[in-house]
């Protein structure tokens with residue numbers, strides 16, 4: 001039996017495993033359905049932008065981001081385009097533009113060797129036992145079982161841990177993100193954040209990575225999804241000078257958007273949630289990396305201090321007050337970005353915008 005099993009080896013799971021493995025006091029395993037080797041084509045659809053908050057979270061732990069995960073151009077401002085009100089403004093931001101696949105592989109390379117990594121392995125079911133949990137998994141068409149005392153759900157927006165063990169809780173709203181990659185010969189140094197209520201009540205984006213322009217939109221999950229994405233592309237062509245010629249690939253992923261801090265779930269019995277599985281992601285921008293790193297650090301600190309016990313998870317839940325507070329502040333900012341008349345007022349006022 002493992003002391004701790006982490007389901008998910010994305011940013012939150014890998015970061016938590018790194019910390020837990022360093023101390024060698026707990027037996028830890030990480031399971032992920034993905035393979036993460038160089039040939040593995042499966043990757044998560046993502047903007048791949050490391051915000052200043054995420055950079056700070058890593059800096060505070062003394063972690064230096066390697067240059068080889070960065071891609072050009074580096075983006076220093078957001079071109080906020082309000083198609084509904086026919087306005088646009090530039091806002092300064094210091095993102096690191098990254099290759100998400102290389103970023104994830106780098107995080108995994110930091111996990112110490114004493115942590116057991118079970119990749120290409122999908123968790124199918126989770127059963128509560130007297131001592132903890134029994135997981136049924138599948139790898140190379142072979143089913144097997146594993147047991148643990150503490151179960152960590154780092155398994156993202158569609159978390160099986162959250163769906164199975166946090167059934168009595170409220171959950172964040174789900175959106176589907178669609179992205180398309182186009183070849184380009186131009187250089188766009190701003191990141192487009194696009195607001196248009198006829199497309200979505202969330203937002204859409206466009207950004208460059210090397211010779212590719214990525215366009216995407218977070219859309220309400222209903223029958224209009226494809227139609228709304230087509231409307232987005234038409235409006236993007238009408239309102240920007242982005243050249244969308246040769247389509248390289250398309251991809252999609254679910255993203256969560258909390259509407260209240262009651263939808264943030266961190267602990268239930270001997271199970272804990274970190275990263276997006278906990279619902280902790282910015283409801284204004286879908287920035288999730290900073291919360292993935294912070295929640296992973298809080299949980300690993302608690303487990304290392306109190307061992308593989310429920311008390312550790314209770315302490316983790318308390319530490320997450322800081323995350324709840326951060327999301328609460330973003331929820332207060334929400335109307336100024338997503339109520340068209342308030343957004344118009346903010347943009348016309350030119351507060352914090354630059355040329």
Ligand SMILES: Cc1cc2nc3c(=O)[nH]c(=O)nc-3n(C[C@H](O)[C@H](O)[C@H](O)COP(=O)(O)OP(=O)(O)OC[C@H]3O[C@@H](n4cnc5c(N)ncnc54)[C@H](O)[C@@H]3O)c2cc1C
Pocket residue numbers: 007008009010011012013031032033034044045046047048049050051054121122123124154155156157158159160177178179216253254255274275276277281286287288289290292
């Ligand atoms: C289109 C899009 C663009 C985004 N852009 C940005 C951005 O630019 N900047 C930013 O900060 N955030 C961005 N986000 C949000 C960010 O991707 C997430 O918040 C972040 O990845 C959360 O990390 P995580 O480790 O919690 O979960 P994830 O990265 O989702 O990792 C979960 C892992 O769990 C595994 N898993 C899931 N279920 C199982 C199972 N049953 N068995 C085994 N393994 C399982 C998955 O394979 C995956 O590897 C974006 C999200 C989307 C959808």
